[in-house]
Amino acid sequence: MNGDRCLFCRKLREEPLHFRTLLSPETPPGLCRSCAGKLAPIDPRRSCERCGRDLGRLDGRLVHGNICRDCERWAGSGRNGLFGKNRSLYSYNEMMKEIITAFKFRSDAVMAQAFRKEFRTAYRRLIRDDPSLWIRIRKGGRLFRNDPSHVIIPIPLSEERLQQRGFNQAVLLTENLGRPITEALIRRSGEEKQSKKNRRQRLKIPRNNPFTLDPQTASSIAGKKVILVDDIYTTGATLRLAAAAIEPAAPLSIDSLTLVHG
Amino acid sequence: MLLSRKDNLSPAYDEHLQRYLFGRECLVEELPFSEEIIKRHVRKRFITLHPGIEPATDGLMALLSGTKRWVCRRCGNTDPREFGYCSCSRCGKTCVYCRHCLNMGVVRACSRLATWSGPAPERTSLPWRDSSRICEWTGTLSDVQEKVADDLDQYQSEGKSFLIWAVCGSGKTEIMFRALEHALRLGERAVLATPRTDVVRELFPRFKAAFPKVPISALYAGSEDKDPEAPFVIATTHQLIRFYRYFDRVFIDEVDAFPYHYDPMLEYAVLKSAKEKAPIAYLTATPPPVLKSAFLSGKLPGAKIARRFHGYPLPVPKDCWAGNWRKLVGQGRLPESFNQWVRAKMESGKQIFVFVPSVTLLREVTELLQKRGLARVAGVHAEDPDRHTKVMFFREGQIRILVTTTILERGVTISGVEAAVLGADDPIFDERALVQIAGRVGRSASQPAGDVIYFHNGRTLEMIRARRHIEQMNSEGGF
Ligand SMILES: [Zn+2]
Ligand SMILES: [Zn+2]
Ligand SMILES: [Zn+2]
Ligand SMILES: [Zn+2]
Numbered sequence: 223m224n225g226d227r228c229l230f231c232r233k234l235r236e237e238p239l240h241f242r243t244l245l246s247p248e249t250p251p252g253l254c255r256s257c258a259g260k261l262a263p264i265d266p267r268r269s270c271e272r273c274g275r276d277l278g279r280l281d282g283r284l285v286h287g288n289i290c291r292d293c294e295r296w297a298g299s300g301r302n303g304l305f306g307k308n309r310s311l312y313s314y315n316e317m318m319k320e321i322i323t324a325f326k327f328r329s330d331a332v333m334a335q336a337f338r339k340e341f342r343t344a345y346r347r348l349i350r351d352d353p354s355l356w357i358r359i360r361k362g363g364r365l366f367r368n369d370p371s372h373v374i375i376p377i378p379l380s381e382e383r384l385q386q387r388g389f390n391q392a393v394l395l396t397e398n399l400g401r402p403i404t405e406a407l408i409r410r411s412g413e414e415k416q417s418k419k420n421r422r423q424r425l426k427i428p429r430n431n432p433f434t435l436d437p438q439t440a441s442s443i444a445g446k447k448v449i450l451v452d453d454i455y456t457t458g459a460t461l462r463l464a465a466a467a468i469e470p471a472a473p474l475s476i477d478s479l480t481l482v483h484g
Numbered sequence: 485m486l487l488s489r490k491d492n493l494s495p496a497y498d499e500h501l502q503r504y505l506f507g508r509e510c511l512v513e514e515l516p517f518s519e520e521i522i523k524r525h526v527r528k529r530f531i532t533l534h535p536g537i538e539p540a541t542d543g544l545m546a547l548l549s550g551t552k553r554w555v556c557r558r559c560g561n562t563d564p565r566e567f568g569y570c571s572c573s574r575c576g577k578t579c580v581y582c583r584h585c586l587n588m589g590v591v592r593a594c595s596r597l598a599t600w601s602g603p604a605p606e607r608t609s610l611p612w613r614d615s616s617r618i619c620e621w622t623g624t625l626s627d628v629q630e631k632v633a634d635d636l637d638q639y640q641s642e643g644k645s646f647l648i649w650a651v652c653g654s655g656k657t658e659i660m661f662r663a664l665e666h667a668l669r670l671g672e673r674a675v676l677a678t679p680r681t682d683v684v685r686e687l688f689p690r691f692k693a694a695f696p697k698v699p700i701s702a703l704y705a706g707s708e709d710k711d712p713e714a715p716f717v718i719a720t721t722h723q724l725i726r727f728y729r730y731f732d733r734v735f736i737d738e739v740d741a742f743p744y745h746y747d748p749m750l751e752y753a754v755l756k757s758a759k760e761k762a763p764i765a766y767l768t769a770t771p772p773p774v775l776k777s778a779f780l781s782g783k784l785p786g787a788k789i790a791r792r793f794h795g796y797p798l799p800v801p802k803d804c805w806a807g808n809w810r811k812l813v814g815q816g817r818l819p820e821s822f823n824q825w826v827r828a829k830m831e832s833g834k835q836i837f838v839f840v841p842s843v844t845l846l847r848e849v850t851e852l853l854q855k856r857g858l859a860r861v862a863g864v865h866a867e868d869p870d871r872h873t874k875v876m877f878f879r880e881g882q883i884r885i886l887v888t889t890t891i892l893e894r895g896v897t898i899s900g901v902e903a904a905v906l907g908a909d910d911p912i913f914d915e916r917a918l919v920q921i922a923g924r925v926g927r928s929a930s931q932p933a934g935d936v937i938y939f940h941n942g943r944t945l946e947m948i949r950a951r952r953h954i955e956q957m958n959s960e961g962g963f
Binding site for chain 1: 568
């Protein structure tokens, strides 16, 4: 798989030649400028502190400070648990919808690689935002590279769905990071689709969590900072359910990274 | 004894499954039957399973260079850029999949394609076989057409393939009628394959009118004229791929196929959908090199039709130097020689096609021509959603200049239209494309001549070949 063609539209990318592309024998896979230009990247300086939503796209009345109303609700719900913050790369739009369709529903697995560079950057930013890391750097501790204090856990699919699709999109996105992956969660099948519930129902966390923790991984989570990875943050319920399943393993914190906020 | 008698009473296979899968190739998970039923049929060898993607065995270069090459069994794709890899949760390995035919459901290395290897299903009655005339077309063929129609049927009936090499505008569809009628009388199944959806849509009503008693299926994305039992099928390449050793006779219509004329998938799909040794009839104005040399060396029987139906010669293209057209257009200008030609044509009240090599250039050139304000200009490309409206306006004469990247529907034969290729030296315009473009001009008997100009920045071998091709056809046509 060479990167000279756009992963989405298959046309020649005609990337401007710069030093790095001249030196490497193969261009990394990605999108062409026309396709990339149709996406809506989220500026991290203008996003909700908690859920990472693009605040510029929200009605100003719904925003207090740097936190959106949904997140205020979560904070007051008493169901937020250990879940800290989420960061997303893009807002959901028409182009992203097409890419997700190709990726998830037409099973074009290589689409995950279209965001490799952006995913890595967002991950580094997410863990660098971590104040305790600065404290450690000041104290002369390790830098974030291959930081063993983080455990990366992709949100799983149910076995049924996994067999149907052939891959877990969250795992493929996580593979972009080039770091060890801990598949610590198991997802029960037959849960109700998020999109079929109304807003209030979605903000509630159901009594029986579809996620359970693989007990064998518990020891590797204790005292660590967990980064959950998923393709999309919709209401935050899925990620909070996953966080709730992980909590008994006593991690230090739980944050998340998703491709899309929608 | 008892057991065997029971076996005779209830067949060992499921008749619904037999009817569903016979002559077709499907992913196992696509079959609307339970896993248990499918497994039982596989065990009894009524169903054969094949891996979806296999390593390519051909290609010494691939072997020597050590790079792994793959073939998608469903669509025949071998382009290494059109395969993707991912860690697959079905087989637990890194699994390769085909990106070329994804819209039909993903085919992976661990996918299985199923074909029916049991007995053929009983066919319901074929009432058209008993009628005295199956083909009710009342037109007449010219002497030349008559001879070719006979030869085609003769060779096909002997199981031999046949090439019809006919100039654009010579009336080829009707030549197929006799061979098709014969096939239908014998109770055979036949297919007419073409790379273009618009050709299927154009041919379907014509065949329907000529063979009113025969169920005909038109297969293209979004078609509503599908009949799984139809003995005659008109299909695009993509739709053909679902068949497996089904047809007794194949007609390939690759006339005016540009820009789809180089499509290795068509060849693959035809070979897969036809029964082994089924004769293939190939209709083209510009045979690809392999067929051309097979025909010229006498290995492939065939016929040439060098005259258009109206009896006038093909317009011979002229070359005209346009300087660095790409750079000029980039600077917001059109080549002077091209400008002059367009102005002259507009002043004499003509309508023109302007062929350009890419959609980007199409937008730029259209805009530049619109700015000059000579006449109403529109640009149209293959995926243009307004394509049909624009073509209609052009046909009605409201649009005078149509900038395009593709050959339009064959129904679009506008009397007196002339053509220019801006950027004829671009590699997309090979001999076949240039000949097909020239074939758009002079199609009506009232105005059988007209300009075909190749505007270029350095004459290419393909341009020279195209002109030689046309001159050769004209001389064979007795001009
Ligand atoms: Zn693109
Ligand atoms: Zn928020
Ligand atoms: Zn394929
Ligand atoms: Zn697999």
